[in-house]
Amino acid sequence: MNAPHMSPDEFRDAGHRLVDWVAEFMHTVGDMPVLAQTSPGELLARLPEHPPESPGGANEWDDIVRDLDELILPAMTHWQSPNFFAYFPCNASGPAILGELVSAGLGAQGMLWQSGPGCTELEMRTLDWMAEAVGLPDRFTFRSPEGGGSIQGTASEATLVSLIAARARARRTAGGAPVTIYASTQAHSSFAKAAMVAGLASGPDDHEAVRLIETDDDLAMDPAALERAIRADLDAGHIPSFVLATIGTTGTTAIDPLGPIADAIDRACAESPRPWLHVDAAYAGSALVCPEFRWMSEGVERADSFCFNPHKWLLTNFDCDLFWTRDRRALTDALSITPEYLRNAATESGGVIDYRDWQIPLGRRFRALKLWFVMRHYGLEGLRAHIREGVRLAELFESWVAGDERFELAAKRTLSLVCFRLRAGDAATRDMLDRVNATGRAFLTHAALPDGQVIARMAIGATATRERHVREAWALISAEAERVLAGHSA
Amino acid sequence: MNAPHMSPDEFRDAGHRLVDWVAEFMHTVGDMPVLAQTSPGELLARLPEHPPESPGGANEWDDIVRDLDELILPAMTHWQSPNFFAYFPCNASGPAILGELVSAGLGAQGMLWQSGPGCTELEMRTLDWMAEAVGLPDRFTFRSPEGGGSIQGTASEATLVSLIAARARARRTAGGAPVTIYASTQAHSSFAKAAMVAGLASGPDDHEAVRLIETDDDLAMDPAALERAIRADLDAGHIPSFVLATIGTTGTTAIDPLGPIADAIDRACAESPRPWLHVDAAYAGSALVCPEFRWMSEGVERADSFCFNPHKWLLTNFDCDLFWTRDRRALTDALSITPEYLRNAATESGGVIDYRDWQIPLGRRFRALKLWFVMRHYGLEGLRAHIREGVRLAELFESWVAGDERFELAAKRTLSLVCFRLRAGDAATRDMLDRVNATGRAFLTHAALPDGQVIARMAIGATATRERHVREAWALISAEAERVLAGHSA
Numbered sequence: 011m012n013a014p015h016m017s018p019d020e021f022r023d024a025g026h027r028l029v030d031w032v033a034e035f036m037h038t039v040g041d042m043p044v045l046a047q048t049s050p051g052e053l054l055a056r057l058p059e060h061p062p063e064s065p066g067g068a069n070e071w072d073d074i075v076r077d078l079d080e081l082i083l084p085a086m087t088h089w090q091s092p093n094f095f096a097y098f099p100c101n102a103s104g105p106a107i108l109g110e111l112v113s114a115g116l117g118a119q120g121m122l123w124q125s126g127p128g129c130t131e132l133e134m135r136t137l138d139w140m141a142e143a144v145g146l147p148d149r150f151t152f153r154s155p156e157g158g159g160s161i162q163g164t165a166s167e168a169t170l171v172s173l174i175a176a177r178a179r180a181r182r183t184a185g186g187a188p189v190t191i192y193a194s195t196q197a198h199s200s201f202a203k204a205a206m207v208a209g210l211a212s213g214p215d216d217h218e219a220v221r222l223i224e225t226d227d228d229l230a231m232d233p234a235a236l237e238r239a240i241r242a243d244l245d246a247g248h249i250p251s252f253v254l255a256t257i258g259t260t261g262t263t264a265i266d267p268l269g270p271i272a273d274a275i276d277r278a279c280a281e282s283p284r285p286w287l288h289v290d291a292a293y294a295g296s297a298l299v300c301p302e303f304r305w306m307s308e309g310v311e312r313a314d315s316f317c318f319n320p321h322k323w324l325l326t327n328f329d330c331d332l333f334w335t336r337d338r339r340a341l342t343d344a345l346s347i348t349p350e351y352l353r354n355a356a357t358e359s360g361g362v363i364d365y366r367d368w369q370i371p372l373g374r375r376f377r378a379l380k381l382w383f384v385m386r387h388y389g390l391e392g393l394r395a396h397i398r399e400g401v402r403l404a405e406l407f408e409s410w411v412a413g414d415e416r417f418e419l420a421a422k423r424t425l426s427l428v429c430f431r432l433r434a435g436d437a438a439t440r441d442m443l444d445r446v447n448a449t450g451r452a453f454l455t456h457a458a459l460p461d462g463q464v465i466a467r468m469a470i471g472a473t474a475t476r477e478r479h480v481r482e483a484w485a486l487i488s489a490e491a492e493r494v495l496a497g498h499s500a
Numbered sequence: 501m502n503a504p505h506m507s508p509d510e511f512r513d514a515g516h517r518l519v520d521w522v523a524e525f526m527h528t529v530g531d532m533p534v535l536a537q538t539s540p541g542e543l544l545a546r547l548p549e550h551p552p553e554s555p556g557g558a559n560e561w562d563d564i565v566r567d568l569d570e571l572i573l574p575a576m577t578h579w580q581s582p583n584f585f586a587y588f589p590c591n592a593s594g595p596a597i598l599g600e601l602v603s604a605g606l607g608a609q610g611m612l613w614q615s616g617p618g619c620t621e622l623e624m625r626t627l628d629w630m631a632e633a634v635g636l637p638d639r640f641t642f643r644s645p646e647g648g649g650s651i652q653g654t655a656s657e658a659t660l661v662s663l664i665a666a667r668a669r670a671r672r673t674a675g676g677a678p679v680t681i682y683a684s685t686q687a688h689s690s691f692a693k694a695a696m697v698a699g700l701a702s703g704p705d706d707h708e709a710v711r712l713i714e715t716d717d718d719l720a721m722d723p724a725a726l727e728r729a730i731r732a733d734l735d736a737g738h739i740p741s742f743v744l745a746t747i748g749t750t751g752t753t754a755i756d757p758l759g760p761i762a763d764a765i766d767r768a769c770a771e772s773p774r775p776w777l778h779v780d781a782a783y784a785g786s787a788l789v790c791p792e793f794r795w796m797s798e799g800v801e802r803a804d805s806f807c808f809n810p811h812k813w814l815l816t817n818f819d820c821d822l823f824w825t826r827d828r829r830a831l832t833d834a835l836s837i838t839p840e841y842l843r844n845a846a847t848e849s850g851g852v853i854d855y856r857d858w859q860i861p862l863g864r865r866f867r868a869l870k871l872w873f874v875m876r877h878y879g880l881e882g883l884r885a886h887i888r889e890g891v892r893l894a895e896l897f898e899s900w901v902a903g904d905e906r907f908e909l910a911a912k913r914t915l916s917l918v919c920f921r922l923r924a925g926d927a928a929t930r931d932m933l934d935r936v937n938a939t940g941r942a943f944l945t946h947a948a949l950p951d952g953q954v955i956a957r958m959a960i961g962a963t964a965t966r967e968r969h970v971r972e973a974w975a976l977i978s979a980e981a982e983r984v985l986a987g988h989s990a
Contacts, residue, residue, distance in 0.1 A: 013815075013886035014878060015963060016594030022523040028598050029515030032605030033508040046617045050852045053621040061629035065879040074876060078602065082869075085618030090607040097615070100863075102607030104506030108518050110604035112568065114817050115522030117580040117592030125587070127536045128575030131543040139551035163653065164861040174697055181702060199837040200862055206834070207664055207860060209699030212671060214837045321863075325503075327604050328863055344696070347689040347704045362540045370697060370860060371654040372690055373590075373811075373818055379572075386564060388504060389555040396503035473505060 014065045024071050031075055032107065035083075039091050040474060043450025046087045053085040087453065092474035095483060096455040098260070098293045098427070099400075099471035103325040105387035109380025110327055118376050121366040126376065130363055133161055133378035136385065140332055143390055144298035144318070147311045150334035152363075159334035160368040161377045165292035166200035167370060168317035168333040171341065173204045173252050176286030176314070178344035179337075180251035183283040190243045191285075192221045193254035194231035195460065196264055198290060201254050228422050229264035229460070231255060233274040240278035240285070250278070250285040255313070257306050258294025261457040262421035262429050262465075265294070269309030286340075289316040292331070296323035297401070297425050299393045306424075314340075323400065323426070323471045324393060326384045330377055333368075342367040400426035400471040403480045407468055410484050416491055420465040428468040429457070436464040438494050445490040452483040504555045514561050521565055522597065525573075529581050530964060533940025536577045543575040577943070582964035585973060586945040588750070588783045588917070589961035593815040595877035599870025600817055608866050611856040616866065620853055623651055623868035626875065630822055633880055634788035634808070637801045640824035642853075649824035650858045651867045655782035656690035657860060658807035658823040661831065663694045663742050666776030666804070668834035669827075670741035673773040678709060680733045681775075683744035684721035685712045685950065686754055688780060691744050709738075718912050719754035719950070721745060723764040730768035730775070740768070740775040745803070747796050748784025751947040752911035752919050752955075755784070759799030776830075779806040782821070786813035787891070787915050789883045796914075804830075813890065813916070813961045814883060816874045820867055823858075832857040890916035890961040893970045897958055900974050906981055910955040918958040919947070926954040928984050935980040942973040 016024070066073065089100045120129030137159030138151045152158045162168045173191065180189055191210060193201045202220065205211040210219040221243070224235045240250045253275060255266040268289065275284055289310060295318020297303040310316055315335040320326035335341055346367040366372050388396070404426040411417045411430045421429040432438040440456065443466050447453050457465050466487075470480060506514070556563065579590045610619030627649030628641045642648045652658045663681065670679055681700060683691045692710065695701040700709040711733070714725045730740045743765060745756040758779065765774055779800060785808020787793040800806055805825040810816035825831055836857040856862050878886070894916040901907045901920045911919040922928040930946065933956050937943050947955050956977075960970060 011881060011885050013882045013889065015886075016877070018523040018526040021526060021594040021597070022519060024594065024598060025519030025523065025601070026516050028601055029512060029519055032602065033512040033515065035605055036508040036511060045614075048617050050613065050617075051621070053618055054625055057622070057625045059628075061633050061875055062879045063881060065882045066877045070877060074873065082618050082622065085621065086606060086608055087615050087617065089609055089615075097609075100607060100609045102604060104511040104514065107511070107601070107604040107607075108514060111515070111518055111597070111601045112522065114592060114597040114600035115525055116576060117590060117597075117817055118576055119579055119587075119590045119818055123540065124535070125577050125579075127538050127540070127577065128543055128572045131541070131575065132547070132572065135544055135547045138549075143551050164863050166861045166863075170697070170860065177699070178702070203835065203837045203860075203862075206837075207660070207698065209667070212668070327607055328609055328865055329861075345693065347693045347696075370660065370693075371656045371819075372693075373654045373656075375818055383564065385551055387506070387556045387560060389552045391501060391553060392503045392555045395501050396505075399503065 027071055027075065031078065039088050040093065042083065042088055042091065044088050044091045044093045044453035045447045045450060046085055047450055048085045053081060056081055090472065090474060092472060092476060092479040093452045093483060094472045095468050095470060096453045098322050098469050100321060100328050101323060101325045101471070101473050102327045103384060103473050105383035106325060106327040106380040109383040113376040113379045116376060120374050120376055121372050122364045123362040129376045129378065130365060132382060133365065134158065134363060136378050136381045137332060137334065139385060140381070141334060143393070144295060145301070145304050145307065146316060146334060149311065149336040150316060154336065156338060157334065157336040158338050158363065159332055160365055161381070162317070162331040162333045162369060163329040165198070165290055165317055165319055165331050166203065168331050169200050169254060169288065169290060170204040170207060171333070171345065171369060172286060172288040172315045172335070173208055175340045175344040176252035177208065179286065179340045180249050180283065184249045187247050187249050188219060189251040190219050190221055190248045191252040192223055192236060192239060192250065194225050194256065194266060195222045196225055196229050196259040196261055197254055197256050198260050198292070225264065225460070229259060229262050231266040231271060233267060233270040236271060237274035237278045240275065244278065244282055252286050252288065254288050254290055257289060257291035258424065263294060263424040263427045265306050265424060267309070268307065268313065272309055272312035286315070287313045289313045291316065291318040293319065293322045294425055296320060297397050299390060300397050303425070320381060320384070323397065325388060325396060325473060326381050330381060345369070403470045403475070403477060404428050406477070407470065407480055407484060414488070416495060420459065420463070426470040429465045430468065431463065431465045432491060432494070434495055439464045439466055441494045442466070442487065442491045445494065446487055449486065452486055517561055517565065521568065529578050530583065532573065532578055532581065534578050534581045534583045534943035535937045535940060536575055537940055538575045543571060546571055580962065580964060582962060582966060582969040583942045583973060584962045585958050585960060586943045588812045588959050590811060590818050591813060591815045591961070591963050592817045593874060593963050595873035596815060596817040596870040599873040603866040603869045606866060610864050610866055611862050612854045613852040619866045619868065620855060622872060623855065624648065624853060626868050626871045627822060627824065629875060630871070631824060633883070634785060635791070635794050635797065636806060636824060639801065639826040640806060644826065646828060647824065647826040648828050648853065649822055650855055651871070652807070652821040652823045652859060653819040655688070655780055655807055655809055655821050656693065658821050659690050659744060659778065659780060660694040660697060661823070661835065661859060662776060662778040662805045662825070663698055665830045665834040666742035667698065669776065669830045670739050670773065674739045677737050677739050679741040680709050680711055680738045681742040682711045682713055682726060682729060682740065684715050684746065684756060686715055686719050686749040686751055687744055687746050688750050688782070715754065715950070719749060719752050721756040721761060723757060723760040726761060727764035727768045730765065734768065734772055742776045742778065744778050744780055747779060747781035748914065753784060753914040753917045755796050755914060757799070758797065758803065762799055762802035776805070777803045779803045781806065781808040783809065783812045784915055786810060787887050789880060790887050793915070810871060810874070813887065815878060815886060815963060816871050820871060828858070835859070893960045893965070893967060894918050896967070897960065897970055897974060904978070906985060910949065910953070916960040919955045920958065921953065921955045922981060922984070924985055929954045929956055931984045932956070932977065932981045935984065936977055939976065942976055
C-alpha cells in the first residue's frame with residue numbers, strides 16, 4: 011500500500027471541520043465542568059488497548075470528532091473556561107491558535123538561522139517589540155550588540171538556562187570554588203529543580219549550594235538577608251553566582267524589590283565578581299504592558315536577564331516564555347556545542363543568531379508566529395485592556411471578600427490574584443475549596459503561607475472571563491462557605 | 501476600550517481562511533526555493549521597528565496573509581518541501597497539523613494529572629500503543645508497574661532527563677565519588693550539551709567526566725572499547741553512571757550494537773552497580789514500526805530508557821520525542837520537586853501519572869493529540885508504508901551513486917540516508933553541495949567522517965517527497981557535479 015497522505019483538498023475539508031469544532035468549543039466551554047469530573051484510569055479504560063492497524067478510512071473525521079466530544083472533553087480540566095480561576099491563567103486566544111496552526115503547517119525547525127531565517131528574524135523582532143511594550147531597556151534588545159531575547163518553552167527553562175550561563179560565567183571569572191545560588195523562600199519550585207538538573211543540589215532539600223532567602227511581611231525577598239547570605243558565602247570561599255528575583259510569586263504575587271536587591275548585591279560584592287541577577291516575572295510580567303504597573307520592575311536595568319510568560323496572561327498559547335538577556339555571549343558560551351574555532355564570523359558579529367545556543371533543546375518550533383499574530387490582532391492597546399480588565403475584576407472580588415465578615419484577605423493583592431481564606435481556619439478553607447471545585451462551576455487552587463496557613467487563590471485573567479463569571483464564582487464560594495460553616499459549627 | 505477578543509464566529513471565519521492558506525502552501529511548497537534565498541537581516545529590515553499600538557482592525561487577516569506570503573515565505577527554509585533532503589526530515593502531516601490545532605484550541609496544560617486528566621491518559625495510552633508498534637518490551641510500558649513513556653520536546657531533552665535520573669540513581673547506590681558518562685564519538689552533540697547543562701563538563705571539550713568511545717569501521721560504538729573505559733574508571737574510583745547508545749547516528753546512521761554493549765557493561769560492572777543505558781534512536785527509531793528493521797534494536801530490553809522522534813520520520817509535527825523508561829521511579833526521584841512526604845498515594849501506586857516529574861519544564865502542551873490523530877489516520881500499515889517508501893527511494897538513489905564513477909558511497913546505508921561524495925575530494929564535494937543548494941531546487945547538508953573527509957548527506961523521508969523528486973535531485977546533483985569537475989580540472 012501507499013501511505014495515505016492527506017491531499018491539500020482533504021486537509022482543507024478536515025481543517026474547516028476542526029476549526030468549526032474549536033469555534034463550537036469556545037462557545038460551549040463555559041458550560042462544561044471546569045475541573046475534570048473524572049476518576050484516574052477512566053479515560054484509559056475507554057481507549058482501545060492496541061493501536062489501529064489500518065488507516066482511519068472514509069469516516070475517520072466523524073470518528074475522531076465523536077471521540078473528541080465523548081472521550082476527551084469530559085476528561086479535560088478546562089483552562090479556557092471563563093470559570094477557571096486556578097493556578098495562574100494560561101491564555102489561549104483566536105489569533106494565537108491560528109499562529110500555532112500556521113506554524114504547524116509550515117513545519118519549519120528554526121534551530122539555526124540557516125534552517126529558518128524567517129523563524130529567527132521574526133522572533134528577534136517580536137522580542138524587541140515586546141521589550142519595548144513592557145518597558146525593558148535597550149540593553150536587553152538586539153539594538154544592543156550584547157543583548158537580545160528569545161522564546162523559551164517555560165519560565166522553568168529560562169531559569170535553567172540563565173543559571174547555566176551564570177555558573178559558566180562565574181567559573182571563568184572566579185575559578186573553581188563551589189558556587190552558591192540564591193532566591194527567596196517564595197520563589198517558584200523551578201528554581202530548586204534547575205539546581206537539581208544543573209547538579210547543584212541532590213534534591214529539593216539540599217542546601218549545600220542553594221540559599222533560600224527570607225521574606226518580609228508581604229512575602230517579598232529581604233535584600234538585607236540576601237546581602238548577609240552573600241557575604242557569608244564569600245567569607246566561606248564560595249562563589250555567589252546566581253540570584254533569582256521574582257516579580258509576582260506563584261503563591262501570592264509578591265514583588266521582590268529589584269533596586270534594593272541589586273544594591274545588596276553591589277554592596278556584598280564590592281570586591282568580587284557580581285552574581286548573575288535573573289528576574290522571573292512569569293505571571294506578573296504581562297502587566298508591564300501597562301505603565302501604571304511598571305513600579306514592579308524598577309531596577310530591572312541592573313538585571314542580567316528577565317523573563318515573563320505571555321502564555322500566562324497575555325493571550326498567547328502555551329508554550330511562550332519570553333527570555334531576554336543583556337549578555338547573550340554568556341548564554342552561548344555556556345550552551346553552544348560548537349567549539350570556539352568553528353564559530354562563524356556572522357554569528358559572532360551579532361548579524362546572525364543561532365537560537366539553538368540559547369536553549370536546552372536543539373530543535374525549535376516557529377513560536378514567534380503566534381506572538382506576532384497576537385500583537386497584531388490586539389495591538390498594545392488591546393493587550394493593556396485585557397490586563398486592566400483582569401485587575402478591575404480582581405479589585406471587585408477583593409472588595410466582596412473584604413466586606414464579608416466570614417472571610418479575610420490573606421495577602422496583599424498586587425494584580426489579578428486575590429488570596430483569601432475563611433476566618434474559621436484551614437480545614438474550613440480547604441472544605442470550601444473542595445466543594446466549589448466539585449461542583450464543576452468554578453476551579454480555584456490553594457496555597458500555603460510560610461506559617462502554614464491555607465489560603466484560597468482566586469486567579470482572574472482567563473481570556474473568556476467576564477464580570478458575570480466572577481460574580482457567579484463569588485456567589486458559589488459564598489454559598490459553599492455557608493454550608494461548610496454550618497457543618498463545622500454543627 | 502475592551503480587549504478585542506475574537507468571537508467564535510470571527511475565529512471560524514479566520515480559521516477557514518488560514519486552513520485554506522496552509523492547504524495552498526502544501527500545494528505550492530515544492531515550487532519554492534528549499535534553502536531560503538535570503539541574506540541575514542533582510543526580513544528584519546522589512547518588519548516594522550516598533551510594535552503596533554492599535555488592534556489589527558477589519559482588514560487584519562488580509563494584511564497578515566499578505567505578509568505571510570510576501571515576508572515570511574521567502575525567508576523560510578522549507579522543511580516540508582518535497583525537495584528537502586537536509587539534516588534529517590522533520591515530518592509534518594495533515595492529521596498532525598490538525599492535532600496541533602485542536603491542542604491549541606483546547607489550551608490545556610497537562611503538568612499534573614489533575615490539571616489535564618485527558619492529556620495525561622491519552623499520552624499514556626498512545627505511548628503504550630507506540631511501544632507496541634515499534635516492538636518495545638512491556639517493561640517500558642504502563643503495563644509494567646515500573647515502566648512507561650512520555651512525550652518530550654526533543655531527543656536532547658530525553659538525553660538530559662535520563663542523564664539526570666542516571667546520576668541520581670548512581671549517587672544513591674554508589675555514593676559521592678565522581679560520576680563518568682559514556683557515548684561513542686559519533687553520538688549527537690546533545691550528549692555533550694547535556695553534560696554541560698548537568699554540570700558534568702565545562703564545555704564540549706571537557707572530558708573529566710565525559711568519555712567518548714571509539715567506533716568500528718561502520719562508525720558504530722566498539723563494545724570492547726566501552727568495556728575498557730568503564731573498567732579503567734572503576735579502577736580509578738569513579739562511578740560509571742550513564743551510557744548512551746545510538747541507533748542511527750546523525751552523521752551516517754550507524755547502529756551501536758545494543759546487545760554487545762549491554763554485555764560489555766555487565767562484564768565491566770559484575771561487582772558494581774550498572775550504569776544507566778539510554779538508547780537514542782531519534783531518527784532511526786521510526787523505522788522500527790517495520791519488523792524487518794527490528795534487528796537494529798536487538799537487546800533493547802536490557803536498556804533503561806529509549807527514545808525516538810516521530811517528528812523526524814513518522815509524520816508527527818515537531819515537537820514530538822517519545823521517551824520510555826523501565827524505571828520511572830528513578831526519573832521522578834530525580835526530577836520531582838515534591839518532597840517525599842508530600843507525595844500522594846495515587847501517584848505512588850502508578851494509578852496517576854504527574855508528567856511534570858518526567859521532564860525539565862513544569863508546564864506541557866497536549867501533544868498526545870497529534871500523535872493520536874496520526875496513528876488513527878495512517879494506522880500502523882500506513883506508517884510502515886511511509887517508512888518503506890523512504891527506504892526504497894534511498895536504495896534507488898544509492899544505486900545511482902554506485903553506478904556513477906564520479907561519485908563514491910561514503911558510509912554504509914542503513915535506512916533512508918545516503919552518504920556520498922565526489923571522488924575528486926572534499927573541496928569538490930563542498931562546491932557541489934553549495935551549488936545544488938544555491939539553486940533552491942534541493943537542499944542537502946554535509947557531515948565529516950572521523951578522518952575529516954567531507955561527505956554529502958541525502959536524507960530522504962519528507963512527507964511530500966515522491967520518486968520524481970529524488971530523480972530530479974539526482975539530475976541536479978549530477979549536473980552540478982559536472983560543472984564542479986570541469987572547473988576543478990580547468
